[in-house]
Every structure is written in C-alpha cells, then in structure tokens.
Amino acid sequence: MHISENIKYVGVSDKDLDLFEGQYRVPSGMSYNSYVILDEKIAVMDSVEASHGEEWLQNIESVLGGRTPHYLVVLHMEPDHSANIALFADRYPDAVIVSSQKAFVMMKNFFARDFSSRALTVGEGSTLSLGAHTLSFVAAPMVHWPEVLVAYESAERVLFSADAFGKFGAVDADEPWEDEARRYYIGIVGKYGAQVQSLLRKAAALDIAVIAPLHGPVLNKDIERYIALYGTWSSYRAEKQGTVIAYCSVYGGTRRAAEMLAAELASLGEEAVLFDLSRSDIAEAVAAAFKYSRLVLASVTYNADIFPFMRAFIQHLTERGYSNRTVAFVENGTWAPMAAKVMRGMLEGCKGLTFPEASVRISSAPSEANAAELKKLAEDLIRL
Numbered sequence: 001m002h003i004s005e006n007i008k009y010v011g012v013s014d015k016d017l018d019l020f021e022g023q024y025r026v027p028s029g030m031s032y033n034s035y036v037i038l039d040e041k042i043a044v045m046d047s048v049e050a051s052h053g054e055e056w057l058q059n060i061e062s063v064l065g066g067r068t069p070h071y072l073v074v075l076h077m078e079p080d081h082s083a084n085i086a087l088f089a090d091r092y093p094d095a096v097i098v099s100s101q102k103a104f105v106m107m108k109n110f111f112a113r114d115f116s117s118r119a120l121t122v123g124e125g126s127t128l129s130l131g132a133h134t135l136s137f138v139a140a141p142m143v144h145w146p147e148v149l150v151a152y153e154s155a156e157r158v159l160f161s162a163d164a165f166g167k168f169g170a171v172d173a174d175e176p177w178e179d180e181a182r183r184y185y186i187g188i189v190g191k192y193g194a195q196v197q198s199l200l201r202k203a204a205a206l207d208i209a210v211i212a213p214l215h216g217p218v219l220n221k222d223i224e225r226y227i228a229l230y231g232t233w234s235s236y237r238a239e240k241q242g243t244v245i246a247y248c249s250v251y252g253g254t255r256r257a258a259e260m261l262a263a264e265l266a267s268l269g270e271e272a273v274l275f276d277l278s279r280s281d282i283a284e285a286v287a288a289a290f291k292y293s294r295l296v297l298a299s300v301t302y303n304a305d306i307f308p309f310m311r312a313f314i315q316h317l318t319e320r321g322y323s324n325r326t327v328a329f330v331e332n333g334t335w336a337p338m339a340a341k342v343m344r345g346m347l348e349g350c351k352g353l354t355f356p357e358a359s360v361r362i363s364s365a366p367s368e369a370n371a372a373e374l375k376k377l378a379e380d381l382i383r384l
C-alpha cells in the first residue's frame with residue numbers, strides 16, 4: 001500500500017482469522033496496520049498482533065535502507081497492536097518508546113517489563129519532531145481504550161487515527177469500505193459516541209489529506225465522506241431510511257409474519273431488510289439496525305420471556321446506545337404471548353425511540369386478521 005516517499009506501510013494481514021476480538025467474524029480477514037516515517041529520525045507507528053511479529057519486523061527492515069528506527073510510537077495498547085512492543089524493543093535496543101502515561105502503565109501489566117529508561121511520555125498537545133516531519137499528539141480516550149492517542153503529521157497532513165476509521169478485512173479486501181467499517185465501528189466503538197464526537201471536533205481543526213488507521217485501507221481521498229459517516233454513526237442518527245426486521249422463529253409462524261410485513265413495506269416503497277437472528281451474523285444485524293431509521297423486533301415467547309437470540313440482539317443494541325429510531329414489535333405465543341412487553345421493557349432506557357400505537361400479536365401462525373394488522377403496521381411505520 002503506497003502512502004508517500006517517506007511514509008511507508010509496514011503492516012500485516014491475517015486471512016485465516018475466524019473471529020476478531022473473540023466475537024466478530026472476519027470472512028475477508030483482518031489487517032493490523034503499522035507505518036514507518038523516514039526522516040532525520042525514523043519513527044515506527046504502532047506494532048501488530050502477536051503472531052505476526054517477525055513478519056512485521058521484516059517489513060520494517062525492508063524500508064529502512066540499513067538505518068535503525070529512533071522511535072516506536074504506541075498510540076493504542078490493545079494487544080492487536082501492542083503485542084510486539086517487547087520484540088521491537090529487543091531488536092532495536094536504542095529506540096525510544098513514545099506513548100501516553102496510561103499506556104506505559106499498561107505495558108508494565110501486559111509485558112511485566114519496565115521501559116522507563118527509554119520512554120518518552122506524550123499527551124494532548126505534545127509534539128515530536130523527526131526532521132521535516134512533526135507529529136502532534138491528540139488524546140482520544142475511549143476510542144477505543146482510555147490510553148489512546150492519535151497523531152497528526154503536519155508536513156504530509158496525515159492523521160494516524162488509531163482504531164478510528166478502521167474496518168474489518170485484510171488490507172487488500174475488495175469490498176465497500178462502509179459496510180465493514182460500520183460493522184467494525186458499531187461493534188467495537190459504538191458505545192463511545194460522545195468520545196468519538198469529541199475527537200471529531202478536534203479533527204475538524206486539522207487539514208487532513210490522508211487517514212492512516214490501525215485497520216483497513218489508508219484513506220487518501222473523499223476524506224470528508226469518511227468523517228461525515230463517523231459524524232452520523234457517533235451521533236446515533238440513522239444513515240438511511242428503511243426498516244430492519246429482526247426475527248426469531250421456531251416453527252415458521254413468526255418468520256412468515258416477518259416476511260409478510262417486509263412485503264407490505266416493499267409495496268409502500270420502503271426498503272426492508274430481514275434478519276433471522278438464529279442464523280445471522282449478529283454484528284451485521286446490529287450494524288444494520290444502526291444504519292436504518294426503523295426497526296421491527298419479532299419474537300416468539302419462550303420460557304415466559306423472549307427467544308435467547310432476540311435477548312442477545314437487544315442487549316447488543318442497548319449497550320451501544322441505540323436511540324433516535326422508530327421501533328415496532330411483533331410477538332408470537334401459542335398460549336401466553338408476552339414477547340412484545342419484554343422487548344419494549346428492554347428498550348426502556350434508550351433515548352429518542354418512537355413506537356407505533358399497537359404491536360402485532362400472533363397466536364401460533366399469522367391469521368387473516370394478523371395480515372390486516374401487519375399491513376396497518378407497515379403503514380404506521382412509514383408515517384412515523
């Protein structure tokens with residue numbers, strides 16, 4: 001991946017990884033980005049995931065032209081980026097480790113090693129001159145850990161953005177950026193919208209030509225589009241008008257109701273996206289719920305509660321601050337339906353939700369009366 005004459009990509013990609021952070025499916029792999037800034041002083045920006053240490057060191061060596069790095073800049077201490085700090089420190093014993101105060105505490109805890117004799121602590125407003133290139137550090141707490149810094153290089157106008165603006169997928173994955181960036185953002189950083197907004201306010205003061213994140217491709221055009229998407233996601237606003245119908249069905253009755261509702265919405269010109277929560281990638285369903293303006297939750301009643309996959313789905317939404325949407329319910333129960341009450345109760349703490357007047361209650365299988373109710377629900381959803 002070419003960045004410039006003096007800023008080189010030295011990251012790695014893992015195309016065999018099944019789950020990132022132990023829960024996110026990554027069918028197109030995962031990249032762990034690292035960069036080298038070549039100047040009078042040489043800075044390496046972050047390390048990579050544990051199993052790629054030697055490959056990373058080789059990538060670094062291949063761009064050094066026989067020189068040695070002066071600095072390892074550590075913007076984020078999560079192990080997908082920090083795991084090879086000690087390996088680097090041993091390979092380059094004269095290199096200084098540059099990071100935040102909180103990160104140095106984490107290094108001690110992670111590696112049982114003290115780098116204090118070769119540590120340079122930086123924070124909001126600190127600068128590091130490499131010659132023609134200068135790094136200015138900006139604190140980005142909780143994007144996505146508390147120690148995080150981002151760094152702006154002013155000569156080439158590059159924002160080293162840590163996890164922000166990252167995505168799932170190997171660095172050469174041929175797929176739309178926003179789909180896997182949204183799933184990554186909502187899943188991993190979604191809870192911290194206020195902190196992302198704070199970072200975006202600071203970024204607005206910078207003239208950014210290139211965003212160099214710790215995951216996914218380097219972004220060197222349409223920068224405003226990426227920043228605008230982050231603005232939408234972090235403010236919990238819908239990105240697109242449309243309805244996600246997330247359902248849990250045991251014997252097909254609830255699924256049929258979900259499909260009938262989707263057909264009614266489609267006949268009204270509304271985009272409707274169905275997710276069978278027992279079979280879908282939950283992170284994809286959650287990201288879709290944040291993308292679209294409306295959500296219908298349809299669940300069987302199960303053990304006097306809701307189906308386990310629906311419970312997990314709603315928990316994923318609420319812990320990420322789901323808000324500012326229209327939400328409707330479809331419940332099914334052969335003898336004591338109560339799913340709608342449970343689902344609505346789980347959303348009680350969410351801000352800015354609008355609910356249609358009635359939910360639809362199915363007894364085992366959708367009846368003719370239910371068909372009329374689903375048609376009305378589609379009309380009500382569109383109106384709200």
Ligand code: FEO
Pocket residue numbers: 076078080081144145163214215
């Ligand atoms: Fe890619 Fe929060 O680590």
